Amino acid sequence: MDTLALLADGFAIALTPQNLFLAVMGCFLGTLMGALPGLGPANGVAILIPIAFSLGLGPVASLILLVSVYYGAMYGGRISSILLNIPGDEPAMMTCLDGYPMAQQGKAGEALSLSGVASFVGAFFATCGLVILAPQLVKVALLFGPAEYFVLFTVAFATLGGISSTNQAKSAFAAALGLGIAMIGSDSQTGSQRFTFDHIHLYDGIDFLIAIVGLFALSEVFIFLEHHRGGAVGSAKATKVGRIMPDFAMIKRCIPSMARGTGLGFFSGVLPGAGASLGSFLAYSLEKQTVDRDGKTFGKGDPRGVAAPEAGNNAASGGALVPMLALGVPGSGTTAVLLAVLLQLNITPGPLLFQKNPDVVWGLIASLFIANFILLAMNIPLVGIFTRVLMVPTRILMPIVAMISFVGIYSITGSSFDVMLMVGFGIMGWVLRKLDVSLVPVILGILLGNQMEVNLRRAMTISDGDWLILVGSPLAIILWGVAITGFVLPMLMGRRMKKRMEAARNEEEFVGD
Amino acid sequence: MGGHIMFAKFARIGAVAVTATLATVTASTAQDFQPENPQCIAPSNPGGGWDFICRTTARYLFDLGVIEDSMQVTNMSGGGGGVAFAHVSKERNEDNNLIVAASMSTSARIAQGIYEGAVQDDVHFLATFGAEYGAIAVRADSEFETLTQMMDAILADPRSVGIAGGSSVGSFDHIKPMLVAREAGLDDVTKMKYVSFDGGGEAMTGLLSGSVEALSGDFSEMLGFLESGDIRIIGIMAPERLESFPDIPTAREQGYDVVGANWRGLYMPAGASDEAKEFWSNAIQTMAEDPGFQATLEEAAIAPFNNFGDDMHDFVAGSIADIEKLSREIGIIE
Amino acid sequence: MSDRIFGGFGLALAIFYIWAASIIKDSFMVDVVGPRAFPYIVGTIIALCSLYFILRPDDEPEWPHMREFTEIVFAAAVMFAYCFALPELGFVISTIFATAYLTWRLGTAPLWSFVVGLGTSVGIYVVFHLILGLALAEGPLGF
Numbered sequence: 001m002d003t004l005a006l007l008a009d010g011f012a013i014a015l016t017p018q019n020l021f022l023a024v025m026g027c028f029l030g031t032l033m034g035a036l037p038g039l040g041p042a043n044g045v046a047i048l049i050p051i052a053f054s055l056g057l058g059p060v061a062s063l064i065l066l067v068s069v070y071y072g073a074m075y076g077g078r079i080s081s082i083l084l085n086i087p088g089d090e091p092a093m094m095t096c097l098d099g100y101p102m103a104q105q106g107k108a109g110e111a112l113s114l115s116g117v118a119s120f121v122g123a124f125f126a127t128c129g130l131v132i133l134a135p136q137l138v139k140v141a142l143l144f145g146p147a148e149y150f151v152l153f154t155v156a157f158a159t160l161g162g163i164s165s166t167n168q169a170k171s172a173f174a175a176a177l178g179l180g181i182a183m184i185g186s187d188s189q190t191g192s193q194r195f196t197f198d199h200i201h202l203y204d205g206i207d208f209l210i211a212i213v214g215l216f217a218l219s220e221v222f223i224f225l226e227h228h229r230g231g232a233v234g235s236a237k238a239t240k241v242g243r244i245m246p247d248f249a250m251i252k253r254c255i256p257s258m259a260r261g262t263g264l265g266f267f268s269g270v271l272p273g274a275g276a277s278l279g280s281f282l283a284y285s286l287e288k289q290t291v292d293r294d295g296k297t298f299g300k301g302d303p304r305g306v307a308a309p310e311a312g313n314n315a316a317s318g319g320a321l322v323p324m325l326a327l328g329v330p331g332s333g334t335t336a337v338l339l340a341v342l343l344q345l346n347i348t349p350g351p352l353l354f355q356k357n358p359d360v361v362w363g364l365i366a367s368l369f370i371a372n373f374i375l376l377a378m379n380i381p382l383v384g385i386f387t388r389v390l391m392v393p394t395r396i397l398m399p400i401v402a403m404i405s406f407v408g409i410y411s412i413t414g415s416s417f418d419v420m421l422m423v424g425f426g427i428m429g430w431v432l433r434k435l436d437v438s439l440v441p442v443i444l445g446i447l448l449g450n451q452m453e454v455n456l457r458r459a460m461t462i463s464d465g466d467w468l469i470l471v472g473s474p475l476a477i478i479l480w481g482v483a484i485t486g487f488v489l490p491m492l493m494g495r496r497m498k499k500r501m502e503a504a505r506n507e508e509e510f511v512g513d
Numbered sequence: 514m515g516g517h518i519m520f521a522k523f524a525r526i527g528a529v530a531v532t533a534t535l536a537t538v539t540a541s542t543a544q545d546f547q548p549e550n551p552q553c554i555a556p557s558n559p560g561g562g563w564d565f566i567c568r569t570t571a572r573y574l575f576d577l578g579v580i581e582d583s584m585q586v587t588n589m590s591g592g593g594g595g596v597a598f599a600h601v602s603k604e605r606n607e608d609n610n611l612i613v614a615a616s617m618s619t620s621a622r623i624a625q626g627i628y629e630g631a632v633q634d635d636v637h638f639l640a641t642f643g644a645e646y647g648a649i650a651v652r653a654d655s656e657f658e659t660l661t662q663m664m665d666a667i668l669a670d671p672r673s674v675g676i677a678g679g680s681s682v683g684s685f686d687h688i689k690p691m692l693v694a695r696e697a698g699l700d701d702v703t704k705m706k707y708v709s710f711d712g713g714g715e716a717m718t719g720l721l722s723g724s725v726e727a728l729s730g731d732f733s734e735m736l737g738f739l740e741s742g743d744i745r746i747i748g749i750m751a752p753e754r755l756e757s758f759p760d761i762p763t764a765r766e767q768g769y770d771v772v773g774a775n776w777r778g779l780y781m782p783a784g785a786s787d788e789a790k791e792f793w794s795n796a797i798q799t800m801a802e803d804p805g806f807q808a809t810l811e812e813a814a815i816a817p818f819n820n821f822g823d824d825m826h827d828f829v830a831g832s833i834a835d836i837e838k839l840s841r842e843i844g845i846i847e
Numbered sequence: 848m849s850d851r852i853f854g855g856f857g858l859a860l861a862i863f864y865i866w867a868a869s870i871i872k873d874s875f876m877v878d879v880v881g882p883r884a885f886p887y888i889v890g891t892i893i894a895l896c897s898l899y900f901i902l903r904p905d906d907e908p909e910w911p912h913m914r915e916f917t918e919i920v921f922a923a924a925v926m927f928a929y930c931f932a933l934p935e936l937g938f939v940i941s942t943i944f945a946t947a948y949l950t951w952r953l954g955t956a957p958l959w960s961f962v963v964g965l966g967t968s969v970g971i972y973v974v975f976h977l978i979l980g981l982a983l984a985e986g987p988l989g990f
Binding site for chain 3: 047167169170172173175176177179180183187189190191192193194195197218221222224225226394395396398399400402403404406407410411416419420423426427430434435436453456457460461464465
């Protein structure tokens with residue numbers, strides 16, 4: 001009850017006309033920046049920091065603006081995933097897999113509004129979780145030592161097999177490629193340079209944004225160039241938008257998926273270092289293994305494949321606030337930026353934050369709830385406008401997308417080397433797609449590679465080289481169980497599916513894809 | 514012993530610097546230079562000591578009206594600050610609108626040659642404005658009540674105590690416990706178990722989660738967790754007990770004569786114009802003299818410690834020479 | 848065949864990667880695992896997968912014809928040129944030409960392509976630079 005009273009105080013702080021206006025502005029700008037490839041929530045918040053300070057906003061008002069941008073960007077990332085097959089930010093990567101096929105089937109409107117609802121569910125319950133469970137969750141996060149983190153990342157890679165039903169060796173290759181790219185730069189443990197060849201731009205490694213924008217957005221441009229040259233298809237093919245509201249039956253069918261996605265995403269968010277990408281990834285891959293073991297519908301426009309990762313990624317963004325507020329440890333790139341904001345406002349997150357600055361904490365939580373409702377209210381009607389994007393002929397849309405990608409990267413890194421690197425990734429992405437190599441594992445490798453390695457090395461330092469530390473706690477053993485199940489299941493299922501497919505082929509003498 | 518020298522230099526140069534400051538502050542006029550879109554690079558992720566320097570400086574310079582445009586803080590982590598150092602010295606050598614957070618770690622890494630052939634004069638060291646002492650902490654329920662108990666355990670088996678720190682092997686966080694162990698009589702201090710984390714915050718979770726037994730870091734990073742009762746500080750590397758925290762024992766009173774002070778300051782590109790260098794030096798002086806800023810430092814458990822101009826150059830040179838000597842003695846560099 | 852070439856390429860990459868890992872310099876103290884172990888594992892996985900591609904290639908993908916292929920090469924070249932032009936010509940001018948080229952090659956009439964290029968360039972400049980305050984490349988004309 002005490003919590004509720006504090007929360008009510010928070011709402012009283014957040015619900016002034018000025019703060020409401022800031023929340024609406026933040027949600028809108030955040031959605032926009034989330035939707036633009038190259039600009040994600042972390043940059044979105046970082047970009048608006050100077051604006052918040054030059055407007056002379058107080059701590060609570062600045063925070064309201066910035067968390068609205070944060071949640072807005074998490075919502076917005078899905079829009080370009082669904083409409084263009086280009087993730088607006090890295091956690092939205094998984095939404096491409098089923099969102100884009102839905103759009104191609106003329107269900108863009110439904111995919112957008114369904115994912116909007118899923119985002120709301122994920123973010124709403126995660127915020128509730130933040131209110132009720134924050135102190136307990138910190139204890140859960142502290143159960144994870146380096147060994148447990150290593151096993152957790154292993155789970156992510158082990159379940160990769162379930163993502164694409166094609167050649168498993170190619171998935172493994174893609175993951176290794178991503179891990180290999182992640183190794184570039186200074187080794188955080190010893191400071192040694194690895195694979196940098198004395199090139200200063202590589203000292204800090206390759207930013208995953210460069211990789212994701214190159215691999216997804218630019219390769220998409222190349223694919224269009226290849227197929228749509230001459231504009232014959234480009235202008236004629238105006239994609240059908242379909243109905244705006246998903247029918248209730250579809251949402252109802254997706255409720256269990258959203259629930260599972262929310263749980264997994266929130267959990268991943270709470271663990272510092274795992275973050276939203278892992279949340280949406282696990283939500284998708286485990287959802288697929290739960291409801292679509294034979295790989296019949298996922299990847300071909302299954303609404304559940306949109307609902308689960310969207311709920312997951314937005315739940316993770318709520319969960320990531322737990323370690324940030326209670327321990328001062330950011331769980332993702334965006335919370336790192338938010339942490340910086342708090343520090344600049346002279347508020348030090350940590351175990352005493354809830355006692356020392358209750359107005360800030362509860363004002364922040366209240367504004368999360370408000371942002372969430374604004375976003376839901378804003379996103380459903382906006383679906384109609386977003387889908388207009390598809391009315392723009394591809395021959396004009398694609399170059400614009402390419403240029404926005406360039407601008408996004410250049411304005412963040414300020415170096416043309418990074419932009420060139422992005423073109424390189426674009427070419428690589430095109431070749432890999434041609435060869436039917438899935439791009440998701442590459443990104444996952446880049447995102448998680450360093451964390452995975454560093455935690456393994458920390459664990460081994462702690463144990464003095466005794467590998468048994470990796471199975472040294474009940475938690476680690478449970479996680480290994482999940483990893484092994486996730487690795488073996490799709491293999492067995494894949495074999496079963498192949499047999500079935502062959503049988504079907506023989507019966508119907510049907511050839512084609 | 515090494516620490517002793519370090520502190521003596523701190524105190525002496527500090528005193529000289531303050532008098533010099535007072536003499537010149539009225540004479541300085543660099544009104545002809547006003548930075549446009551100024552930027553402060555924090556060579557670490559948000560939340561660390563360097564980040565604090567940039568955020569605080571950005572806020573006070575703008576609030577005090579020293580700069581007209583608000584200052585953008587950019588985090589450029591990597592290579593223990595080496596990425597930012599190389600970026601500034603190689604790519605933005607003539608940028609008048611750029612300042613970079615620096616600390617003891619910066620001079621330590623220059624001394625150890627970690628910044629690939631970098632020397633002090635590759636950049637222009639502007640000023641220091643504060644310093645704080647290193648400390649060693651354990652969990653509140655730890656078996657170690659004193660630093661002596663911990664050192665006894667390390668002497669018996671150097672691998673039995675894992676010590677977390679916020680930066681890589683050989684960094685100042687790592688050197689501090691090695692110095693204490695050397696004082697305690699450990700022959701090969703490189704045998705000790707040091708676990709490197711990404712920043713002080715992560716190192717703290719390493720300690721709290723029980724992955725390691727102790728934490729070596731700066732006092733200010735531990736303050737919140739000390740007050741909440743999660744950790745116990747068993748030794749602070751100050752010459753004597755802190756006034757505001759009289760219960761925390763020093764390393765020295767437990768028989769380990771080690772003083773480890775971490776200064777906080779800023780550098781800028783060496784090729785910037787003289788007007789710009791003077792402007793920024795004056796700007797930081799103005800900030801250092803502001804009562805509000807001093808209160809912020811005190812809140813963060815950082816003591817005022819001012820060096821400007823030529824004093825700053827000599828101070829950094831002295832600091833680099835000290836660390837080089839120490840690193841050689843410990844065996845970090847040959 | 849494509850998969851076999853791909854496998855060969857992957858094998859070469861793996862060998863190069865493992866070689867590059869072997870020349871990583873050690874610092875004075877190395878943890879138990881060290882900075883080279885993980886790259887070796889990664890290199891080995893790449894090599895094993897590549898061998899698999901060589902031995903059991905998938906069906907041949909549909910490669911573009913020479914004309915489409917040239918298109919892609921040229922588009923990539925224009926993008927690289929754009930990177931070089933950014934610091935020299937500034938954002939607005941470089942972007943007009945790069946966008947116009949891509950729009951033209953995707954089948955818009957040359958004049959209209961130029962208009963689209965101009966619109967895109969100015970539009971992005973207004974939104975990103977003037978409204979959001981992001982730093983874009985400055986050319987000799989200041990934009």
